[in-house]
Amino acid sequence: MKKLINNPLNVVPESLEGMARAHPGLIKVHFDPNFVYRADAPREGKVAVISGGGSGHEPMHGGFVGYGMLDAACPGAVFTSPTPDQMYEAAKVVHGGAGILMIVKNYAGDVMNFDMAADLLRGEGFQVESVLIADDVAVESSLYSQGRRGTGTTVLAEKILGAAAEQGYDLQRLAELGRRVAENGRCMGMALTSCTVPHVGKPTFELGEEEMEIGIGIHGEPGRYREPLKPADEIVERLMEPILSDLPFRSGDRVICMVNSMGGTPLIELYIVYRKVAQICEERGIQIMRNLIGPYITSLEMAGTSITLLRTDDEMLTLWDHPVKTPALRWGM
Amino acid sequence: MKKLINNPLNVVPESLEGMARAHPGLIKVHFDPNFVYRADAPREGKVAVISGGGSGHEPMHGGFVGYGMLDAACPGAVFTSPTPDQMYEAAKVVHGGAGILMIVKNYAGDVMNFDMAADLLRGEGFQVESVLIADDVAVESSLYSQGRRGTGTTVLAEKILGAAAEQGYDLQRLAELGRRVAENGRCMGMALTSCTVPHVGKPTFELGEEEMEIGIGIHGEPGRYREPLKPADEIVERLMEPILSDLPFRSGDRVICMVNSMGGTPLIELYIVYRKVAQICEERGIQIMRNLIGPYITSLEMAGTSITLLRTDDEMLTLWDHPVKTPALRWGM
Amino acid sequence: MPLTQEAVRAWLQRCAAVLEENRDYLTQLDAAIGDADHGVNMDRGFKAAMARLTTLNAPDIGSIFKTVGMALVATVGGAGGPLYGTFFLQLGVKTAGKQELTPQDWAEALEAAVNGVIARGQARLGDKTMVDALLPALEAYKAALQDGASFVEALARSAAAAEEGMKATIPMVAKKGRASYLGERSAGHQDPGATSSYLILQAAAETWADVS
Amino acid sequence: MPLTQEAVRAWLQRCAAVLEENRDYLTQLDAAIGDADHGVNMDRGFKAAMARLTTLNAPDIGSIFKTVGMALVATVGGAGGPLYGTFFLQLGVKTAGKQELTPQDWAEALEAAVNGVIARGQARLGDKTMVDALLPALEAYKAALQDGASFVEALARSAAAAEEGMKATIPMVAKKGRASYLGERSAGHQDPGATSSYLILQAAAETWADVS
Ligand SMILES: Nc1ncnc2c1ncn2[C@@H]1O[C@H](COP(=O)(O)OP(=O)(O)O)[C@@H](O)[C@H]1O
Ligand SMILES: Nc1ncnc2c1ncn2[C@@H]1O[C@H](COP(=O)(O)OP(=O)(O)O)[C@@H](O)[C@H]1O
Ligand SMILES: [Mg+2]
Ligand SMILES: [Mg+2]
Numbered sequence A, B: 001m002k003k004l005i006n007n008p009l010n011v012v013p014e015s016l017e018g019m020a021r022a023h024p025g026l027i028k029v030h031f032d033p034n035f036v037y038r039a040d041a042p043r044e045g046k047v048a049v050i051s052g053g054g055s056g057h058e059p060m061h062g063g064f065v066g067y068g069m070l071d072a073a074c075p076g077a078v079f080t081s082p083t084p085d086q087m088y089e090a091a092k093v094v095h096g097g098a099g100i101l102m103i104v105k106n107y108a109g110d111v112m113n114f115d116m117a118a119d120l121l122r123g124e125g126f127q128v129e130s131v132l133i134a135d136d137v138a139v140e141s142s143l144y145s146q147g148r149r150g151t152g153t154t155v156l157a158e159k160i161l162g163a164a165a166e167q168g169y170d171l172q173r174l175a176e177l178g179r180r181v182a183e184n185g186r187c188m189g190m191a192l193t194s195c196t197v198p199h200v201g202k203p204t205f206e207l208g209e210e211e212m213e214i215g216i217g218i219h220g221e222p223g224r225y226r227e228p229l230k231p232a233d234e235i236v237e238r239l240m241e242p243i244l245s246d247l248p249f250r251s252g253d254r255v256i257c258m259v260n261s262m263g264g265t266p267l268i269e270l271y272i273v274y275r276k277v278a279q280i281c282e283e284r285g286i287q288i289m290r291n292l293i294g295p296y297i298t299s300l301e302m303a304g305t306s307i308t309l310l311r312t313d314d315e316m317l318t319l320w321d322h323p324v325k326t327p328a329l330r331w332g333m
Numbered sequence C, D: 001m002p003l004t005q006e007a008v009r010a011w012l013q014r015c016a017a018v019l020e021e022n023r024d025y026l027t028q029l030d031a032a033i034g035d036a037d038h039g040v041n042m043d044r045g046f047k048a049a050m051a052r053l054t055t056l057n058a059p060d061i062g063s064i065f066k067t068v069g070m071a072l073v074a075t076v077g078g079a080g081g082p083l084y085g086t087f088f089l090q091l092g093v094k095t096a097g098k099q100e101l102t103p104q105d106w107a108e109a110l111e112a113a114v115n116g117v118i119a120r121g122q123a124r125l126g127d128k129t130m131v132d133a134l135l136p137a138l139e140a141y142k143a144a145l146q147d148g149a150s151f152v153e154a155l156a157r158s159a160a161a162a163e164e165g166m167k168a169t170i171p172m173v174a175k176k177g178r179a180s181y182l183g184e185r186s187a188g189h190q191d192p193g194a195t196s197s198y199l200i201l202q203a204a205a206e207t208w209a210d211v212s
């Protein structure tokens, strides 16, 4: 295992300490329980938007805390959902009197831990709503299963809902918007290499020199199938087809597109991926209105990419363009 | 070789095409000769700031083209300096009547190719100045050698000089400021893994599972020495010592600090690195006024980091804070 | 002879030891169809629970279980945290105020605990989760008592049923939890949560083998 | 018999072929102390030059060399581009207007070319660069002519001196170019640029072996 770390068991707290030192004007970090929160919290009269999940997906979620995005983020151990006390304490610190919106990725652990936190908070009289992101088309959706994983759409939802909260949306309207975002986002990812969880010390899965894994999640979970390495354009086709046919996206749709690095894939390759995504959208009459290209929701140092398309409307686009000032996403201010 | 590419020989043009499709409001891409330039070029009355170098260091330089930073960037083949015709044509397109400032990294190839372009341009009556970045303390400096490589300070110089040009600095003042930035920046890098040049298809160097390379450049060049892998905090000490003692940086100095990923090192690790950098600076009374943490000057997918410190003053800090709007760096607008 | 506070603590201690021993094993099982953290999470959680127990002056058995449940909720994370947290919190509810547990007390406590896990996670038998070990273990325990088996014998049958249930998860296609994202590819692997459940119930059978 | 346009084109063609053949070899040499691109760059450059030559209706030998020089400048990049570009541009300057080259013409042209490289790159003998092959080759060629050697013999001695110069770079510590950043660690490796220079001069000796 080759990583720039000290003790594998201290990766999360030391990284959080680095974040706190790096962005004192934007965020603060609370330890034990761990959460990252806006330096200017609480914002009176604003719905507090909080999220969280296992660590190892940086910049998500802590890098998205700040004006126009999250009020707090709760990082669990690497690839492990956070515990209810984190969300409970974070919510109490950032709550501005207008309720709490939780953005939760659809993993059994995340759902249960956020549910327990919501129960605790509701028990103390807080208003809590949650938005569940389950956008990963690599997972067959079925009423009788866990449903889909939450992946790329989470980043877009955090931006859009954070902007809406900043603009004064009340909790109900925010939750409805959130569900609309969740319903209109689709994502699929692939890996060229596995990642290595620090305290495990060896790769989660083994891939041959000429193999790739299609349909992976963001936790080093094996994907849907494994096949011989292909040129980028064919890989993009393999990811785009299930995304496009699932919603389905149609000619005339206006989308926000994210081409995401799983952590180890550099920008020069992401642009090659984006080139093909844009060509496919163009051919189908789908308009990419905005894009994000870079490492936003990663799996440690895994090489690979995920593509997210979110079907938008004027409201979502306006919220997308709203200023944001966080460690990892910043524009308009 | 596991990369998201098509034909290894088309990596650069396809990636540029992706960039052009991704950021039509910010940049345009000219092919044959290849250069990226501001969508709103030429800016009348403004010194045109141009840079360039081999590809494989993305987002540098093309990702830094836009308001408040570069007017044009000339990407060569992967790790190969661009050719004079690229800088010559780019300069002619973005020239706004106030002269051309070239930001050149100190590699024999870059220097010669930029020199040839400058000669051509001067021959046609253009005013041309250049700023040479040679900040890599891993290289012993000597009058009888090539001197030091240009690395991390390049990013900081492009930001600061781009802002100064935007604020109306004339060519002479800009060149003087550029030299001041160059003199006050120091950088050192290390690798956990090699990178693989696409058309070569295998790693440039081999590193054992328990080895690291200290003092590498940004082209997969072997470093100054190889040694057993160490904890992050010790690695940071090994990089910081030569940086701090070289200028030297002293108590009371105010610096901009960049903790850079070589491409394959994720953010969670960079914050662990930054944590130690900040601790060391604190101990020595050096104030980190601003920071950049992320992949800014990479070596393809290499895992590793480089640390850059730039000693600043009020003028540089004001210019640093000036709005910038490029694909890879954006704030204030 | 019913279970004392001491016997309960001995079981929990043994759970902690067994989960530490099997940390890498559980993590490897989780790597195959999940995210390679189940062993590390359970080990971290039980260590935290044991630390809290050391300083706990427990008025009753219920508060011991409640302390363990709270510790697991706050330190395990993932799916395992809320599920095992609920398991022990429910054991705590049913044993509140008690200084001793009879075989019947244990039947009721275990029933509440297993039902708590099912309520929290919504998994059914055959979904390839810890429920596939827990539910058969509960049924076997209850059936054994009904058959007139001794406490020790009932615990042993319960652990054996958990083991069988754990092994039965191997061919299953997961319907809940992280492994469900794999679809058909989840078949052929033993569920990590069912495995940790077996280890915990097996620890009970072993620790309490000399109770009766 | 002096060199004709055809002989010059034949040399360049052979250079292109030899550089293609040695592409990976040169790249490997560059990987050891540089950035693993010298072979690829030279191959790309000479292919581009050959493409331009195909359609060139050259009025003189000078314009052939000039075309090659321009092509190299615009397509090789790195250090090799300006240096070899200058080399061929200078050959072009000295052979402008000529339809044939005598042994003496070649001496003057080569001298201008080598001096051009030195002026552009500021390398001295012993800096572990292409100059360590080029300069001895130039000297050997001039000395051979002075000794009354034939053109073919002079070319052969020039190529042999380039080879020796190339090998002499192995123990050197680089003072110029990318290898210089390695300091002492650059010793023990043969310089890629000196190697390509030797290949180019060796190609001349071979192509023109039947000239006289
Ligand atoms: N909904 C559920 N109901 C019951 N058990 C579940 C459920 N989801 C997951 N599990 C159990 O949790 C185990 C995984 O636990 P763990 O690895 O700690 O959590 P995570 O999957 O969040 O990483 C699975 O092997 C399974 O037995
Ligand atoms: N200043 C210089 N003068 C002469 N030759 C040089 C100089 N710098 C580099 N070289 C030669 O260039 C060769 C490397 O060329 P190449 O790999 O094409 O360029 P780069 O180093 O930019 O990648 C070196 O092996 C050396 O022979
Ligand atoms: Mg987990
Ligand atoms: Mg090069």
Ligand SMILES: [Mg+2]
Binding pocket: C030, C034, C035, C036, C037, C038, C078, C178
């Ligand atoms: Mg797990």
Ligand SMILES: [Mg+2]
Binding pocket: D030, D034, D035, D036, D037, D038, D078, D178
């Ligand atoms: Mg080279």
